[in-house]
Amino acid sequence: MRKICVIGTGYVGLVTGTCFADLGNQVTCLDIAPDKIEKLQRGEMPIYEPGLEELVARNVAGKRLTFTTSYPDAVPGAEFIFIAVGTPSGVDGEADLQYVRMAAESVADVMTNYTIIINKSTVPVGTGDSVAEILRERGKQPGVDFDVVSNPEFLREGSAMFDFQMPDRVVLGSTNRAAAEKVAQLYLPLRCSIMITDLRTAEMIKYASNAFLATRISFINEIATICEKLGADVKEVAAGMGMDKRIGRAFLDAGVGYGGSCFPKDVKALTWMAEINGCHPQMLRAVMEINRDQRRQAVTKLRDLLGTLRGKTIAVWGVAFKPNTDDVRESPALDIVHILQTEGAHIRAYDPVAVENARKISHGIQFCDSAYTAAENADAVVLVTEWNEFKNLDFERVAATMKNKILIDGRNIYDAERMQAFGFTYRGVGRGYGSS
Numbered sequence: 001m002r003k004i005c006v007i008g009t010g011y012v013g014l015v016t017g018t019c020f021a022d023l024g025n026q027v028t029c030l031d032i033a034p035d036k037i038e039k040l041q042r043g044e045m046p047i048y049e050p051g052l053e054e055l056v057a058r059n060v061a062g063k064r065l066t067f068t069t070s071y072p073d074a075v076p077g078a079e080f081i082f083i084a085v086g087t088p089s090g091v092d093g094e095a096d097l098q099y100v101r102m103a104a105e106s107v108a109d110v111m112t113n114y115t116i117i118i119n120k121s122t123v124p125v126g127t128g129d130s131v132a133e134i135l136r137e138r139g140k141q142p143g144v145d146f147d148v149v150s151n152p153e154f155l156r157e158g159s160a161m162f163d164f165q166m167p168d169r170v171v172l173g174s175t176n177r178a179a180a181e182k183v184a185q186l187y188l189p190l191r192c193s194i195m196i197t198d199l200r201t202a203e204m205i206k207y208a209s210n211a212f213l214a215t216r217i218s219f220i221n222e223i224a225t226i227c228e229k230l231g232a233d234v235k236e237v238a239a240g241m242g243m244d245k246r247i248g249r250a251f252l253d254a255g256v257g258y259g260g261s262c263f264p265k266d267v268k269a270l271t272w273m274a275e276i277n278g279c280h281p282q283m284l285r286a287v288m289e290i291n292r293d294q295r296r297q298a299v300t301k302l303r304d305l306l307g308t309l310r311g312k313t314i315a316v317w318g319v320a321f322k323p324n325t326d327d328v329r330e331s332p333a334l335d336i337v338h339i340l341q342t343e344g345a346h347i348r349a350y351d352p353v354a355v356e357n358a359r360k361i362s363h364g365i366q367f368c369d370s371a372y373t374a375a376e377n378a379d380a381v382v383l384v385t386e387w388n389e390f391k392n393l394d395f396e397r398v399a400a401t402m403k404n405k406i407l408i409d410g411r412n413i414y415d416a417e418r419m420q421a422f423g424f425t426y427r428g429v430g431r432g433y434g435s436s
Protein backbone atom coordinates (compact mmCIF):
# COMPACT_ATOMS: atom_id res chain seq x y z
CA MET A 1 0.00 0.00 0.00
CA ARG A 2 1.44 3.35 -1.12
CA LYS A 3 0.24 6.86 -0.38
CA ILE A 4 -0.67 8.55 -3.62
CA CYS A 5 -2.06 11.97 -4.44
CA VAL A 6 -3.53 12.62 -7.89
CA ILE A 7 -3.92 16.26 -8.92
CA GLY A 8 -6.79 16.87 -11.35
CA THR A 9 -9.95 14.76 -11.36
CA GLY A 10 -10.69 14.87 -15.08
CA TYR A 11 -10.80 11.93 -17.48
CA VAL A 12 -7.18 10.99 -16.72
CA GLY A 13 -6.80 11.92 -13.05
CA LEU A 14 -10.01 10.37 -11.78
CA VAL A 15 -9.41 7.13 -13.66
CA THR A 16 -5.77 6.99 -12.54
CA GLY A 17 -6.61 7.66 -8.89
CA THR A 18 -9.48 5.21 -8.82
CA CYS A 19 -7.51 2.43 -10.51
CA PHE A 20 -4.51 2.90 -8.21
CA ALA A 21 -6.88 2.73 -5.22
CA ASP A 22 -8.32 -0.44 -6.68
CA LEU A 23 -4.80 -1.89 -6.70
CA GLY A 24 -4.77 -1.42 -2.90
CA ASN A 25 -3.12 1.98 -2.57
CA GLN A 26 -4.28 4.88 -0.39
CA VAL A 27 -5.28 7.58 -2.88
CA THR A 28 -6.36 11.18 -2.47
CA CYS A 29 -7.74 12.84 -5.60
CA LEU A 30 -7.41 16.61 -5.56
CA ASP A 31 -9.02 19.21 -7.79
CA ILE A 32 -9.34 22.99 -7.64
CA ALA A 33 -12.91 22.78 -8.93
CA PRO A 34 -15.06 22.58 -5.77
CA ASP A 35 -18.16 21.49 -7.73
CA LYS A 36 -16.35 18.42 -9.04
CA ILE A 37 -15.06 17.45 -5.61
CA GLU A 38 -18.48 17.99 -3.99
CA LYS A 39 -20.05 15.75 -6.63
CA LEU A 40 -17.46 13.05 -6.07
CA GLN A 41 -17.94 13.27 -2.31
CA ARG A 42 -21.68 12.68 -2.90
CA GLY A 43 -20.87 9.65 -5.07
CA GLU A 44 -21.75 11.42 -8.34
CA MET A 45 -19.43 11.37 -11.34
CA PRO A 46 -18.34 14.68 -12.87
CA ILE A 47 -17.66 12.87 -16.17
CA TYR A 48 -19.21 10.00 -18.09
CA GLU A 49 -16.89 7.01 -18.32
CA PRO A 50 -18.31 3.47 -18.49
CA GLY A 51 -17.61 1.49 -15.29
CA LEU A 52 -16.11 4.42 -13.40
CA GLU A 53 -18.95 5.05 -10.95
CA GLU A 54 -18.93 1.46 -9.67
CA LEU A 55 -15.16 1.42 -9.24
CA VAL A 56 -15.16 4.78 -7.41
CA ALA A 57 -17.94 3.56 -5.08
CA ARG A 58 -16.09 0.33 -4.32
CA ASN A 59 -12.87 2.10 -3.40
CA VAL A 60 -14.55 4.87 -1.42
CA ALA A 61 -16.38 2.17 0.55
CA GLY A 62 -13.03 0.40 1.06
CA LYS A 63 -11.62 3.68 2.45
CA ARG A 64 -8.82 3.69 -0.13
CA LEU A 65 -10.10 6.69 -2.11
CA THR A 66 -10.90 10.22 -0.93
CA PHE A 67 -11.48 13.57 -2.62
CA THR A 68 -10.36 17.03 -1.60
CA THR A 69 -9.67 20.56 -2.82
CA SER A 70 -6.96 21.07 -0.19
CA TYR A 71 -3.27 20.80 -1.08
CA PRO A 72 -2.21 20.99 2.60
CA ASP A 73 -4.45 17.97 3.30
CA ALA A 74 -3.38 15.92 0.29
CA VAL A 75 0.31 16.57 -0.27
CA PRO A 76 2.20 16.13 3.03
CA GLY A 77 2.88 12.45 3.57
CA ALA A 78 2.19 11.45 -0.04
CA GLU A 79 4.96 9.33 -1.54
CA PHE A 80 3.80 9.80 -5.12
CA ILE A 81 2.05 12.83 -6.59
CA PHE A 82 0.59 12.48 -10.08
CA ILE A 83 -0.09 15.69 -11.97
CA ALA A 84 -3.03 15.07 -14.32
CA VAL A 85 -4.31 18.57 -15.02
CA GLY A 86 -5.34 19.88 -18.44
CA THR A 87 -2.82 21.14 -21.01
CA PRO A 88 -5.07 22.84 -23.59
CA SER A 89 -3.86 24.65 -26.70
CA GLY A 90 -2.49 28.15 -26.26
CA VAL A 91 -3.05 30.92 -28.80
CA ASP A 92 -0.29 29.80 -31.18
CA GLY A 93 -0.97 26.08 -30.83
CA GLU A 94 1.56 25.61 -28.05
CA ALA A 95 0.53 23.63 -24.97
CA ASP A 96 -0.75 26.00 -22.29
CA LEU A 97 1.15 24.95 -19.17
CA GLN A 98 -0.48 27.30 -16.66
CA TYR A 99 -2.32 24.48 -14.87
CA VAL A 100 0.78 22.29 -14.65
CA ARG A 101 2.80 25.19 -13.25
CA MET A 102 0.08 26.08 -10.79
CA ALA A 103 -0.09 22.47 -9.59
CA ALA A 104 3.71 22.29 -9.21
CA GLU A 105 3.75 25.57 -7.25
CA SER A 106 0.95 24.43 -4.95
CA VAL A 107 2.82 21.17 -4.27
CA ALA A 108 6.08 23.04 -3.60
CA ASP A 109 4.31 25.25 -1.06
CA VAL A 110 3.21 22.38 1.19
CA MET A 111 5.58 19.48 0.47
CA THR A 112 7.16 18.21 3.71
CA ASN A 113 8.82 14.92 2.76
CA TYR A 114 10.68 13.27 -0.12
CA THR A 115 8.13 12.89 -2.90
CA ILE A 116 8.15 11.62 -6.46
CA ILE A 117 6.22 14.03 -8.69
CA ILE A 118 4.89 12.28 -11.76
CA ASN A 119 3.73 14.19 -14.84
CA LYS A 120 0.80 12.35 -16.35
CA SER A 121 -0.46 15.37 -18.24
CA THR A 122 0.68 15.52 -21.85
CA VAL A 123 3.41 18.14 -21.68
CA PRO A 124 5.97 19.53 -24.13
CA VAL A 125 9.43 18.09 -24.08
CA GLY A 126 11.36 19.83 -21.32
CA THR A 127 8.37 20.39 -19.00
CA GLY A 128 9.65 17.80 -16.51
CA ASP A 129 12.74 19.96 -16.10
CA SER A 130 10.59 23.09 -15.59
CA VAL A 131 8.51 21.33 -12.93
CA ALA A 132 11.72 20.32 -11.15
CA GLU A 133 12.88 23.93 -11.28
CA ILE A 134 9.62 25.19 -9.74
CA LEU A 135 9.89 22.63 -6.94
CA ARG A 136 13.55 23.46 -6.32
CA GLU A 137 13.08 27.23 -6.30
CA ARG A 138 9.77 27.43 -4.51
CA GLY A 139 10.05 24.52 -2.07
CA LYS A 140 9.40 26.02 1.38
CA GLN A 141 10.94 23.36 3.59
CA PRO A 142 14.74 23.25 3.46
CA GLY A 143 16.22 19.82 2.76
CA VAL A 144 13.02 18.29 1.38
CA ASP A 145 14.05 16.34 -1.68
CA PHE A 146 12.03 15.18 -4.69
CA ASP A 147 12.33 13.54 -8.09
CA VAL A 148 10.33 14.21 -11.24
CA VAL A 149 9.16 11.33 -13.44
CA SER A 150 7.31 11.58 -16.73
CA ASN A 151 4.56 8.98 -17.09
CA PRO A 152 2.53 9.87 -20.18
CA GLU A 153 -1.00 8.53 -20.31
CA PHE A 154 -2.32 6.56 -23.26
CA LEU A 155 -5.87 5.74 -22.11
CA ARG A 156 -8.82 6.32 -24.41
CA GLU A 157 -12.01 7.91 -23.15
CA GLY A 158 -14.79 5.36 -23.34
CA SER A 159 -12.50 2.47 -22.40
CA ALA A 160 -10.32 4.29 -19.89
CA MET A 161 -10.57 1.73 -17.10
CA PHE A 162 -9.68 -1.14 -19.38
CA ASP A 163 -6.80 0.85 -20.84
CA PHE A 164 -5.42 1.63 -17.39
CA GLN A 165 -5.73 -1.95 -16.20
CA MET A 166 -4.51 -3.61 -19.42
CA PRO A 167 -2.06 -1.11 -20.92
CA ASP A 168 0.01 -1.96 -23.99
CA ARG A 169 2.90 -0.38 -22.13
CA VAL A 170 3.76 2.01 -19.32
CA VAL A 171 6.38 4.62 -20.17
CA LEU A 172 8.42 6.19 -17.39
CA GLY A 173 11.10 8.81 -17.89
CA SER A 174 13.40 10.40 -15.35
CA THR A 175 16.84 11.83 -14.85
CA ASN A 176 16.97 9.51 -11.81
CA ARG A 177 16.37 5.91 -12.86
CA ALA A 178 15.81 4.82 -9.25
CA ALA A 179 12.80 7.17 -9.02
CA ALA A 180 11.33 5.77 -12.24
CA GLU A 181 11.83 2.26 -10.87
CA LYS A 182 9.87 3.19 -7.74
CA VAL A 183 6.99 4.37 -9.91
CA ALA A 184 7.30 1.15 -11.92
CA GLN A 185 6.57 -0.76 -8.69
CA LEU A 186 3.11 0.84 -8.61
CA TYR A 187 2.34 -0.70 -12.00
CA LEU A 188 3.80 -4.16 -11.29
CA PRO A 189 0.39 -5.72 -10.41
CA LEU A 190 -0.73 -4.94 -13.98
CA ARG A 191 1.97 -7.28 -15.38
CA CYS A 192 2.49 -5.04 -18.38
CA SER A 193 5.56 -3.95 -20.33
CA ILE A 194 7.29 -1.05 -18.62
CA MET A 195 9.75 1.10 -20.51
CA ILE A 196 12.12 3.36 -18.62
CA THR A 197 13.75 6.22 -20.53
CA ASP A 198 15.13 9.65 -19.82
CA LEU A 199 12.66 12.43 -19.03
CA ARG A 200 12.55 14.11 -22.45
CA THR A 201 12.28 10.87 -24.38
CA ALA A 202 9.24 9.82 -22.35
CA GLU A 203 7.59 13.18 -23.02
CA MET A 204 8.29 12.80 -26.73
CA ILE A 205 6.91 9.23 -26.88
CA LYS A 206 3.47 10.60 -26.01
CA TYR A 207 3.46 13.27 -28.72
CA ALA A 208 4.93 10.97 -31.34
CA SER A 209 2.31 8.30 -30.55
CA ASN A 210 -0.64 10.67 -30.84
CA ALA A 211 0.77 12.33 -33.94
CA PHE A 212 1.23 8.93 -35.57
CA LEU A 213 -2.35 7.86 -34.83
CA ALA A 214 -3.66 11.19 -36.16
CA THR A 215 -1.50 10.69 -39.24
CA ARG A 216 -3.07 7.29 -39.92
CA ILE A 217 -6.52 8.89 -39.73
CA SER A 218 -5.58 11.72 -42.08
CA PHE A 219 -3.82 9.26 -44.38
CA ILE A 220 -6.90 7.09 -44.81
CA ASN A 221 -9.04 10.21 -45.19
CA GLU A 222 -6.84 11.38 -48.04
CA ILE A 223 -7.11 7.93 -49.61
CA ALA A 224 -10.91 8.19 -49.16
CA THR A 225 -11.01 11.46 -51.07
CA ILE A 226 -9.07 9.84 -53.91
CA CYS A 227 -11.37 6.78 -53.76
CA GLU A 228 -14.37 9.05 -54.28
CA LYS A 229 -12.86 10.37 -57.50
CA LEU A 230 -11.79 6.96 -58.76
CA GLY A 231 -14.81 4.86 -57.76
CA ALA A 232 -13.09 2.67 -55.16
CA ASP A 233 -14.46 1.82 -51.71
CA VAL A 234 -12.15 3.01 -48.92
CA LYS A 235 -13.68 0.60 -46.37
CA GLU A 236 -12.50 -2.32 -48.41
CA VAL A 237 -9.22 -0.60 -49.20
CA ALA A 238 -8.59 -0.19 -45.44
CA ALA A 239 -9.61 -3.79 -44.77
CA GLY A 240 -7.24 -4.99 -47.49
CA MET A 241 -4.42 -2.83 -46.19
CA GLY A 242 -5.04 -3.88 -42.60
CA MET A 243 -4.54 -7.56 -43.38
CA ASP A 244 -0.89 -6.75 -43.90
CA LYS A 245 0.73 -7.30 -40.50
CA ARG A 246 3.15 -4.46 -41.17
CA ILE A 247 0.19 -2.08 -41.47
CA GLY A 248 -2.61 -3.40 -39.20
CA ARG A 249 -6.25 -2.32 -39.23
CA ALA A 250 -6.45 0.16 -36.32
CA PHE A 251 -6.99 3.88 -36.99
CA LEU A 252 -7.74 3.33 -40.67
CA ASP A 253 -11.38 4.37 -40.57
CA ALA A 254 -12.20 7.13 -43.02
CA GLY A 255 -14.68 9.72 -41.77
CA VAL A 256 -15.14 13.32 -40.72
CA GLY A 257 -11.76 13.28 -39.00
CA TYR A 258 -10.35 13.14 -35.50
CA GLY A 259 -11.37 15.39 -32.63
CA GLY A 260 -11.33 15.34 -28.85
CA SER A 261 -9.16 16.81 -26.17
CA CYS A 262 -5.94 15.12 -27.31
CA PHE A 263 -5.16 14.58 -31.00
CA PRO A 264 -5.95 18.11 -32.21
CA LYS A 265 -4.06 19.88 -29.45
CA ASP A 266 -1.17 17.41 -29.35
CA VAL A 267 -0.52 17.54 -33.10
CA LYS A 268 -0.66 21.32 -32.88
CA ALA A 269 1.68 21.42 -29.89
CA LEU A 270 4.20 19.09 -31.55
CA THR A 271 4.09 21.23 -34.68
CA TRP A 272 4.74 24.30 -32.57
CA MET A 273 7.63 22.63 -30.73
CA ALA A 274 9.14 21.62 -34.06
CA GLU A 275 8.73 25.07 -35.59
CA ILE A 276 10.26 27.05 -32.74
CA ASN A 277 13.20 24.68 -32.84
CA GLY A 278 13.85 25.34 -36.53
CA CYS A 279 12.22 22.20 -37.99
CA HIS A 280 9.69 22.12 -40.85
CA PRO A 281 6.96 19.72 -39.76
CA GLN A 282 5.30 19.50 -43.17
CA MET A 283 3.67 16.17 -42.55
CA LEU A 284 2.09 17.31 -39.27
CA ARG A 285 0.74 20.40 -41.02
CA ALA A 286 -0.78 18.24 -43.75
CA VAL A 287 -2.35 15.97 -41.11
CA MET A 288 -4.11 18.97 -39.57
CA GLU A 289 -5.16 20.40 -42.93
CA ILE A 290 -6.66 17.12 -44.14
CA ASN A 291 -8.50 16.77 -40.84
CA ARG A 292 -10.04 20.22 -41.18
CA ASP A 293 -11.08 19.49 -44.77
CA GLN A 294 -12.93 16.32 -43.74
CA ARG A 295 -15.49 18.40 -41.82
CA ARG A 296 -15.97 20.63 -44.84
CA GLN A 297 -16.44 17.69 -47.18
CA ALA A 298 -19.49 16.56 -45.20
CA VAL A 299 -20.99 20.02 -45.59
CA THR A 300 -20.12 20.13 -49.30
CA LYS A 301 -22.00 16.86 -49.84
CA LEU A 302 -25.07 18.35 -48.16
CA ARG A 303 -24.83 21.53 -50.19
CA ASP A 304 -24.47 19.57 -53.42
CA LEU A 305 -27.59 17.54 -52.64
CA LEU A 306 -29.75 20.34 -51.23
CA GLY A 307 -28.68 23.21 -53.48
CA THR A 308 -28.46 25.64 -50.58
CA LEU A 309 -28.30 25.10 -46.85
CA ARG A 310 -30.11 28.35 -46.04
CA GLY A 311 -33.33 27.58 -44.20
CA LYS A 312 -32.74 23.82 -44.35
CA THR A 313 -33.14 21.63 -41.26
CA ILE A 314 -30.25 19.27 -40.65
CA ALA A 315 -30.36 16.51 -38.04
CA VAL A 316 -27.03 15.68 -36.42
CA TRP A 317 -26.63 12.28 -34.79
CA GLY A 318 -23.94 12.39 -32.12
CA VAL A 319 -22.19 15.43 -30.65
CA ALA A 320 -19.55 13.72 -28.46
CA PHE A 321 -16.16 13.66 -30.17
CA LYS A 322 -16.40 9.87 -30.23
CA PRO A 323 -18.75 7.19 -28.84
CA ASN A 324 -18.88 6.24 -25.14
CA THR A 325 -17.85 9.62 -23.81
CA ASP A 326 -19.55 12.89 -22.92
CA ASP A 327 -16.46 14.86 -24.00
CA VAL A 328 -17.25 17.42 -26.70
CA ARG A 329 -13.89 19.17 -26.83
CA GLU A 330 -12.90 19.71 -30.51
CA SER A 331 -15.84 17.55 -31.50
CA PRO A 332 -16.14 17.10 -35.28
CA ALA A 333 -19.92 17.30 -34.82
CA LEU A 334 -19.77 20.77 -33.33
CA ASP A 335 -17.37 21.94 -36.06
CA ILE A 336 -19.82 20.69 -38.69
CA VAL A 337 -22.74 22.29 -36.86
CA HIS A 338 -20.87 25.57 -36.81
CA ILE A 339 -20.26 25.52 -40.58
CA LEU A 340 -23.88 24.54 -41.25
CA GLN A 341 -25.16 27.35 -39.03
CA THR A 342 -22.89 29.83 -40.80
CA GLU A 343 -24.56 28.77 -44.05
CA GLY A 344 -28.02 29.36 -42.58
CA ALA A 345 -29.12 25.83 -41.63
CA HIS A 346 -31.22 24.94 -38.56
CA ILE A 347 -29.77 22.16 -36.45
CA ARG A 348 -31.60 19.45 -34.54
CA ALA A 349 -29.18 17.21 -32.66
CA TYR A 350 -29.23 14.16 -30.49
CA ASP A 351 -26.54 12.43 -28.42
CA PRO A 352 -27.02 9.75 -25.76
CA VAL A 353 -24.81 11.44 -23.11
CA ALA A 354 -23.02 14.56 -24.37
CA VAL A 355 -25.90 17.05 -24.71
CA GLU A 356 -25.25 18.78 -21.38
CA ASN A 357 -21.61 19.46 -22.27
CA ALA A 358 -22.51 20.46 -25.84
CA ARG A 359 -25.01 23.05 -24.57
CA LYS A 360 -22.19 24.79 -22.69
CA ILE A 361 -20.06 25.44 -25.78
CA SER A 362 -22.58 25.75 -28.62
CA HIS A 363 -25.59 27.88 -29.43
CA GLY A 364 -28.66 27.69 -31.58
CA ILE A 365 -28.89 23.89 -31.58
CA GLN A 366 -32.27 22.32 -30.91
CA PHE A 367 -31.44 19.24 -28.83
CA CYS A 368 -33.84 16.30 -29.17
CA ASP A 369 -34.47 13.28 -26.98
CA SER A 370 -33.81 10.61 -29.61
CA ALA A 371 -32.33 10.01 -33.04
CA TYR A 372 -35.89 9.67 -34.35
CA THR A 373 -37.13 13.01 -33.06
CA ALA A 374 -34.01 14.74 -34.36
CA ALA A 375 -34.70 13.37 -37.85
CA GLU A 376 -38.38 14.41 -37.93
CA ASN A 377 -39.05 16.84 -40.82
CA ALA A 378 -35.32 17.17 -41.43
CA ASP A 379 -33.94 17.81 -44.89
CA ALA A 380 -30.99 15.58 -44.12
CA VAL A 381 -29.39 13.53 -41.35
CA VAL A 382 -25.65 13.64 -40.70
CA LEU A 383 -24.25 10.79 -38.63
CA VAL A 384 -21.13 12.13 -36.93
CA THR A 385 -20.54 10.04 -33.79
CA GLU A 386 -20.84 6.29 -34.26
CA TRP A 387 -22.67 5.41 -31.02
CA ASN A 388 -23.85 1.79 -31.12
CA GLU A 389 -27.49 2.85 -30.80
CA PHE A 390 -27.28 4.55 -34.22
CA LYS A 391 -26.23 1.32 -35.92
CA ASN A 392 -29.54 -0.52 -35.67
CA LEU A 393 -32.26 2.12 -35.83
CA ASP A 394 -35.65 1.53 -37.42
CA PHE A 395 -34.72 3.20 -40.69
CA GLU A 396 -38.18 2.81 -42.19
CA ARG A 397 -39.43 4.97 -39.33
CA VAL A 398 -36.61 7.48 -39.81
CA ALA A 399 -37.23 7.73 -43.56
CA ALA A 400 -40.99 8.05 -43.12
CA THR A 401 -40.70 11.22 -40.99
CA MET A 402 -37.99 13.07 -42.93
CA LYS A 403 -38.72 15.81 -45.39
CA ASN A 404 -35.85 14.85 -47.69
CA LYS A 405 -34.39 11.39 -47.28
CA ILE A 406 -30.73 12.35 -47.31
CA LEU A 407 -28.29 10.46 -45.10
CA ILE A 408 -24.69 11.59 -44.76
CA ASP A 409 -22.77 8.83 -43.03
CA GLY A 410 -19.73 10.60 -41.58
CA ARG A 411 -18.31 7.39 -40.12
CA ASN A 412 -19.14 4.82 -42.80
CA ILE A 413 -21.18 2.68 -40.40
CA TYR A 414 -24.09 1.95 -42.74
CA ASP A 415 -24.43 -0.37 -45.70
CA ALA A 416 -24.98 1.86 -48.73
CA GLU A 417 -27.31 -0.51 -50.59
CA ARG A 418 -29.42 -1.16 -47.50
CA MET A 419 -29.85 2.56 -46.91
CA GLN A 420 -30.71 3.13 -50.56
CA ALA A 421 -33.35 0.39 -50.23
CA PHE A 422 -34.97 2.45 -47.44
CA GLY A 423 -35.19 5.30 -49.93
CA PHE A 424 -32.27 7.33 -48.66
CA THR A 425 -29.90 9.25 -50.87
CA TYR A 426 -26.83 7.93 -49.08
CA ARG A 427 -23.36 9.46 -48.97
CA GLY A 428 -20.54 7.87 -47.04
CA VAL A 429 -16.87 8.85 -47.07
CA GLY A 430 -14.84 7.49 -49.96
CA ARG A 431 -17.23 4.70 -50.88
CA GLY A 432 -17.21 4.58 -54.66
CA TYR A 433 -19.13 6.64 -57.22
CA GLY A 434 -22.63 5.70 -56.09
CA SER A 435 -22.40 6.32 -52.37
CA SER A 436 -19.85 8.95 -51.55
Ligand SMILES: NC(=O)c1ccc[n+]([C@@H]2O[C@H](COP(=O)([O-])OP(=O)(O)OC[C@H]3O[C@@H](n4cnc5c(N)ncnc54)[C@H](O)[C@@H]3O)[C@@H](O)[C@H]2O)c1
Pocket residue numbers: 007008009010011012013030031032033036084085086087099100102103106120121122123153154155156157261262
Ligand atom coordinates in the same frame (compact mmCIF):
# COMPACT_ATOMS: atom_id res chain seq x y z
N1 LIG B 1 -8.65 12.79 -21.89
C1 LIG B 1 -7.89 11.86 -22.44
O1 LIG B 1 -8.37 10.94 -23.11
C2 LIG B 1 -6.40 11.90 -22.25
C3 LIG B 1 -5.63 10.78 -22.60
C4 LIG B 1 -4.26 10.83 -22.44
C5 LIG B 1 -3.66 11.98 -21.93
N2 LIG B 1 -4.44 13.05 -21.60
C6 LIG B 1 -3.77 14.23 -21.04
O2 LIG B 1 -4.00 14.23 -19.65
C7 LIG B 1 -4.14 15.58 -19.17
C8 LIG B 1 -5.49 15.73 -18.48
O3 LIG B 1 -6.50 15.51 -19.43
P1 LIG B 1 -8.04 15.35 -19.01
O4 LIG B 1 -8.78 15.06 -20.24
O5 LIG B 1 -8.12 14.46 -17.84
O6 LIG B 1 -8.32 16.87 -18.53
P2 LIG B 1 -9.66 17.43 -17.84
O7 LIG B 1 -9.82 18.80 -18.36
O8 LIG B 1 -10.76 16.45 -17.96
O9 LIG B 1 -9.27 17.48 -16.29
C9 LIG B 1 -8.31 18.32 -15.77
C10 LIG B 1 -8.68 18.62 -14.31
O10 LIG B 1 -7.59 19.31 -13.69
C11 LIG B 1 -8.15 20.25 -12.78
N3 LIG B 1 -7.14 21.26 -12.47
C12 LIG B 1 -6.67 22.26 -13.26
N4 LIG B 1 -5.71 22.96 -12.60
C13 LIG B 1 -5.56 22.38 -11.40
C14 LIG B 1 -4.72 22.64 -10.27
N5 LIG B 1 -3.81 23.60 -10.30
N6 LIG B 1 -4.85 21.84 -9.19
C15 LIG B 1 -5.76 20.84 -9.14
N7 LIG B 1 -6.57 20.56 -10.17
C16 LIG B 1 -6.47 21.30 -11.29
C17 LIG B 1 -9.37 20.78 -13.50
O11 LIG B 1 -10.30 21.38 -12.62
C18 LIG B 1 -9.91 19.50 -14.15
O12 LIG B 1 -10.85 18.86 -13.32
C19 LIG B 1 -3.98 16.47 -20.39
O13 LIG B 1 -2.64 16.87 -20.48
C20 LIG B 1 -4.31 15.56 -21.54
O14 LIG B 1 -3.68 15.91 -22.73
C21 LIG B 1 -5.78 13.03 -21.74
